[in-house]
Amino acid sequence: MAASPQEPVFTSGFVALVGRPSVGKSTLLNACLGERVAITSPVAQTTRRRLRAVVNTPTSQLVIVDTPGLHKPKDALGKELNRVALGELADVDAVAFLIDATRPVGRGDAWVAGHVRASAAPFKLLVITKADLASPELVASQLAAARTLADFDDELVVSATEGFNVDAFVRLVSAHLPEGPMWFPDDMDIDATPEELVAEFVREKVLRAMRQEIPHSVGVICDDIAWGKGAHASVSATILVERDSQKGMVIGKGGRMIKRIGTEARADVKRLLGADSVFLDLVVQVQPQWRRDANEIRRLGYRAED
Numbered sequence: 622m623a624a625s626p627q628e629p630v631f632t633s634g635f636v637a638l639v640g641r642p643s644v645g646k647s648t649l650l651n652a653c654l655g656e657r658v659a660i661t662s663p664v665a666q667t668t669r670r671r672l673r674a675v676v677n678t679p680t681s682q683l684v685i686v687d688t689p690g691l692h693k694p695k696d697a698l699g700k701e702l703n704r705v706a707l708g709e710l711a712d713v714d715a716v717a718f719l720i721d722a723t724r725p726v727g728r729g730d731a732w733v734a735g736h737v738r739a740s741a742a743p744f745k746l747l748v749i750t751k752a753d754l755a756s757p758e759l760v761a762s763q764l765a766a767a768r769t770l771a772d773f774d775d776e777l778v779v780s781a782t783e784g785f786n787v788d789a790f791v792r793l794v795s796a797h798l799p800e801g802p803m804w805f806p807d808d809m810d811i812d813a814t815p816e817e818l819v820a821e822f823v824r825e826k827v828l829r830a831m832r833q834e835i836p837h838s839v840g841v842i843c844d845d846i847a848w849g850k851g852a853h854a855s856v857s858a859t860i861l862v863e864r865d866s867q868k869g870m871v872i873g874k875g876g877r878m879i880k881r882i883g884t885e886a887r888a889d890v891k892r893l894l895g896a897d898s899v900f901l902d903l904v905v906q907v908q909p910q911w912r913r914d915a916n917e918i919r920r921l922g923y924r925a926e927d
């Protein structure tokens with residue numbers, strides 16, 4: 622039955638966030654959801670798993686799909702991350718192509734845009750991110766450069782950290798989703814397990830604490846979450862690195878670095894698990910060249926679905 626003009630149509634569907642590493646995909650997802658569920662950092666390869674977040678409005682249910690940044694792969698892990706991101710492009714109702722306002726539009730963006738052009742998604746949106754860091758003139762020139770990369774249906778300038786045009790993003794995409802039911806219960810927000818969330822947030826703290834030194838070599842597995850009395854969670858996780866020297870760096874002088882990582886991670890783990898208190902046990906383990914090993918990549922969960 623067709624909806625009468627008085628009744629707003631309910632729309633639902635999936636939008637994939639794609640773009641080069643570090644353009645702000647995960648930060649935009651968090652801003653849309655109003656909660657930090659996707660990890661973010663200034664280094665590439667921060668996002669290694671697809672993450673879906675469900676955003677409900679009175680007239681729509683939008684599933685936002687965060688993807689790893691598309692880049693020239695250097696190893697098996699890099700190839701797999703591209704596969705994760707490209708796999709998501711195949712099957713969504715909308716694609717949001719993100720361009721960083723502060724970085725010149727370049728070959729990397731053009732390469733990603735090729736995949737956006739090839740996507741069959743009926744709605745393609747150009748999004749200029751980090752508007753808070755760029756002058757209006759720079760934003761305008763970025764828009765002009767990015768427009769030539771694909772045939773976009775619309776465009777939007779946002780700042781996820783300032784909350785600028787985040788609601789507008791949700792509204793605009795929702796308006797272009799197909800009419801449809803709520804696919805997910807309205808109290809569901811993300812499709813990650815508690816163990817996956819813990820592992821990712823521990824890795825985020827390592828990335829943020831160590832910056833340039835070792836980011837790509839770090840993998841994290843959450844081994845166990847055990848609940849005790851009074852909503853106390855006892856959590857253990859293993860931080861994988863590729864070399865002894867990296868293990869030394871993650872542990873730090875007198876264990877100072879691992880202590881800092883643990884303290885910062887515990888706050889997020891507590892929030893994410895909804896625990897009253899958390900005991901977090903972190904172990905650092907050397908696993909040479911795990912990034913070249915398909916089995917290790919699978920064990921760590923950084924892998925596209927078949």
Ligand SMILES: Nc1nc2c(ncn2[C@@H]2O[C@H](COP(=O)(O)OP(=O)(O)O)[C@@H](O)[C@H]2O)c(=O)[nH]1
Pocket residue numbers: 640641642643644645646647648649660661662663664665666667668690750751752753754779780781782783
């Ligand atoms: N100032 C500012 N920084 C941002 C904004 N969006 C993202 N960032 C920063 O850019 C870096 C990369 O963001 P992230 O979301 O991890 O990028 P992704 O790799 O595309 O997922 C992080 O340090 C973010 O804090 C924004 O709107 N304004």
Ligand SMILES: [Mg+2]
Pocket residue numbers: 646647648660661667668687688689690
């Ligand atoms: Mg990301």
